[in-house]
Amino acid sequence: MKLYDYILSPSCYKVRLLASLIGAKLDLQSVDFHPGQEHKGDALLTLNPAGAIPILEDGAFVLTESSAMLAYLAATTAPEWEGRETPDMSAKVQQWLAFSHRLTASLGGARLVEMLHGNGDLDALQGAGIAALRELEAALFEQRLAGQSFLVGEQPTIADIACFPYVALAPDGSITLDPYPSIRLWMRAIRSLPGFIEMPGIHRLHDLVPDPQSSKEDH
Amino acid sequence: MTDTAMKDAWYPVGLCSDLSADGRKTRLMGEPITVKTGPVGAPEVLNADNEPLPVIIRFGHVWTSLGAPQTDLFTIPEADQPSRKLVDVGVVRVKCSPLRAVENFLDIAHFPFVHTDILGAEPHTEVEDYKVEIRDEEDEVWATKVKFFQPQAAKSAEGGITTEYMYRVPAPTCSVLYKTCPPRPGEWDVICLFVQPLTEDLCDVWPWMALYDEDNTMTELIHFQQMIFLQDRSILENQIPTRLPLDPGMEMPTRADMTSVAYRRWLKRHNYTYGAQLVAK
Amino acid sequence: MTHTLSLPWTPVALSSDVPPGTVIPAKLSSGPIAVWRTQSGHLSANGDRCPHRGMRLSHGFVRGETLSCIYHGWRFADDGSCTHIPAHPNLTPPSAIKCNPRQAKESGGVIWVADELPDEEPVFFEGYKPLRSLVVAADETSVREATQATDVDSGLAVNHAGTDIRLLVSDLDGEQVFVILLLAENTSPEACVSASRWAEVMRQKAERICNHGETT
Incomplete structure (x- = not known):
């Protein structure tokens, strides 16, 4: 499988992250999104007329939306990440996949304005982003009450991966994550998963590895 | 006006490869400016009153000044060597002081924690003593014999190596890094951080590189440098205070910070204080 | 009447929102703070600023019984003293290096913080x-x-x-x-x-x- 990828794109990162978590192999093809605008060039427009990345190619099969790529990766490699054990879970996964597009539009839009000279009404984007974060916080709080760490149950699903990147990078668009304790714990749970990889703007959880200083003292 | 010294300096305001006749509106030290292709095809920078500002084209960027620059923009002779790849990395906006952005670029001790497994990794955190000087003739800050262990020093590096660096500050918001070049021992890769001060707390950062690299595509090189800088961005936007404190009591340096100490001293000496905090608050 | 605003202790978080080995940002009227819990469960609070380069300590990480800054890994104990500087692993950090400690207390599942130790206990909602x-x-x-x-x-x-x-x-x-x-x-x-x-x-x-x- 080949992913047309941009290191700073949270949507591309979703696909890289899930692939890493489930051990799926991806060939990465770097796209000069900025400053080169390669995604608006002829070659990539033939793959995705919308002029957007990521694009996933599996032989002749081409996908253009990150949520679809997550579903495809999970279905082909790790069905437990699909979250389809019950009708309720299936429906909730769909709900959060749809919700993730609101995060892209709001938090992602603010990030483009604040970081990469994008256009947009920053106040409106931030306002919509905060509304979405509050909804997510409330939902994750209810999950905690039910003893569940992730959006759709005790185990992570593609719903978590679809929502995580733009939330974690909200500060890039000058939207603070300080007021959301349940989001903080949820992000920590995702960042602690075996196989988790970072993207720029999301730092390593250094506390997950033992302190090299004390191990030196022990030996 | 205390910022006269910095008004006379040169600043990057755009990529030569990304100019249009319509122009791009931006800011320089609070002043609105327009960067565009002029009537005869040459790059042009206009102030708010549509008056032309001085222009230099160098290192793939358009440079201008709000004042009357007394000196030419610095040069990087190594960058002119043939067969180097000249990499326009693009622009990233950061809500921080332009001086904080440069100071971070001069710092190696953060590599294991901020650029983990790329430019540094625990337990290789020690910064050995290196040499720092303010070269009076060139009027530049230089740090040499800087050595650090890096897991993946550059896109072209395989596995961990001890990398040697030289840092140079030739202008208040610009820094040039010379770094061991894995495919060509004896040569230095050139990595630059050019900072456009939009205000004292906001800047556009234009990284630029002149590398010997035959293995990677231009896009891969751009992505590597964008990744590194974006890892720094979340640090730069969370330093308190936002402006660089020149009061020595405000922040506590160690021997590893000798470059930063010299940079702050040099800024103070020249009254380069746009983006600085002079008194402890 | 806004008597809640003048309590000697400021409520900053729920105890359950700061599990062992984590740090969170919070605010006092005197400024931003980092509230953190060691692996063994001890709760601390200090000014949200590393004395080295001003980085917010709430972005850092807790290993064992210390809080580390994410920028250069400077490590602090619960009394605010600096215990380790990774760039100089063999140096004993001077005692002058401190990240301003605050008073932190847990009562009824709420974390309370004050600049100085108040005479009174935090309020408690019995039941x-x-x-x-x-x-x-x-x-x-x-x-x-x-x-x-x-x-x-x-x-x-x-x-x-x-x-x-x-x-x-x-x-x-x-x-x-x-x-x-x-x-x-x-x-x-x-x-x-x-x-x-x-x-x-x-x-x-x-x-x-x-x-x-x-x-x-």
């Missing part, structure tokens, strides 16, 4: 446990109006659908308030969910009142 916290972009008067709450002890009281709710309200920065919801200890899980959803609606209402000057 209540905290549910969750919310930041409301409104003033306390608007929260009061939206919830139609009445004053009790050091907080507000309201009954929603038969559930007794206490609100602990404190000012964050003049434009926002920090609210902790407390419910009676025997409240059912369903009523907890219902109270949380009520709080979301009340927040929107309070913000509308505050923004548009709506009064009841």
Whole structure:
């Protein structure tokens, strides 16, 4: 499988992250999104007329939306990440996949304005982003009450991966994550998963590895 | 006006490869400016009153000044060597002081924690003593014999190596890094951080590189440098205070910070204080 | 009456929101703080600024019994003293290097912080446990109006659908308030969910009142 990828794109990162978590192999093809605008060039427009990345190619099969790529990766490699054990879970996964597009539009839009000279009404984007974060916080709080760490149950699903990147990078668009304790714990749970990889703007959880200083003292 | 010294300096305001006749509106030290292709095809920078500002084209960027620059923009002779790849990395906006952005670029001790497994990794955190000087003739800050262990020093590096660096500050918001070049021992890769001060707390950062690299595509090189800088961005936007404190009591340096100490001293000496905090608050 | 704003201790988080080995950002009237819990469960708070380069310590990480700055890994003990500088692993950090420690205390499932150790204990709502916290972009008067709450002890009281709710309200920065919801200890899980959803609606209402000057 080949992913047309941009290191700073949270949507591309979703696909890289899930692939890493489930051990799926991806060939990465770097796209000069900025400053080169390669995604608006002829070659990539033939793959995705919308002029957007990521694009996933599996032989002749081409996908253009990150949520679809997550579903495809999970279905082909790790069905437990699909979250389809019950009708309720299936429906909730769909709900959060749809919700993730609101995060892209709001938090992602603010990030483009604040970081990469994008256009947009920053106040409106931030306002919509905060509304979405509050909804997510409330939902994750209810999950905690039910003893569940992730959006759709005790185990992570593609719903978590679809929502995580733009939330974690909200500060890039000058939207603070300080007021959301349940989001903080949820992000920590995702960042602690075996196989988790970072993207720029999301730092390593250094506390997950033992302190090299004390191990030196022990030996 | 205390910022006269910095008004006379040169600043990057755009990529030569990304100019249009319509122009791009931006800011320089609070002043609105327009960067565009002029009537005869040459790059042009206009102030708010549509008056032309001085222009230099160098290192793939358009440079201008709000004042009357007394000196030419610095040069990087190594960058002119043939067969180097000249990499326009693009622009990233950061809500921080332009001086904080440069100071971070001069710092190696953060590599294991901020650029983990790329430019540094625990337990290789020690910064050995290196040499720092303010070269009076060139009027530049230089740090040499800087050595650090890096897991993946550059896109072209395989596995961990001890990398040697030289840092140079030739202008208040610009820094040039010379770094061991894995495919060509004896040569230095050139990595630059050019900072456009939009205000004292906001800047556009234009990284630029002149590398010997035959293995990677231009896009891969751009992505590597964008990744590194974006890892720094979340640090730069969370330093308190936002402006660089020149009061020595405000922040506590160690021997590893000798470059930063010299940079702050040099800024103070020249009254380069746009983006600085002079008194402890 | 806004007596909640003048308590000697400021409520900054729920105990359950800061599990062992984590750090969170919070605010006192004197400025931002980092609140952290060691692996062994000890709670600390200090000014949210590393004395080295001013980086916010709440972005850092907790290993064992110390808090490390994310920027250069400088390590601090619960008394604010610097115990390790990774760039100079063999150096004993000078005692002058400190990240301003604050007083932190847990009472009734709430984390309370003060600049200096107050004479009094934090307030305690006998028979209540905290549910969750919310930041409301409104003033306390608007929260009061939206919830139609009445004053009790050091907080507000309201009954929603038969559930007794206490609100602990404190000012964050003049434009926002920090609210902790407390419910009676025997409240059912369903009523907890219902109270949380009520709080979301009340927040929107309070913000509308505050923004548009709506009064009841």
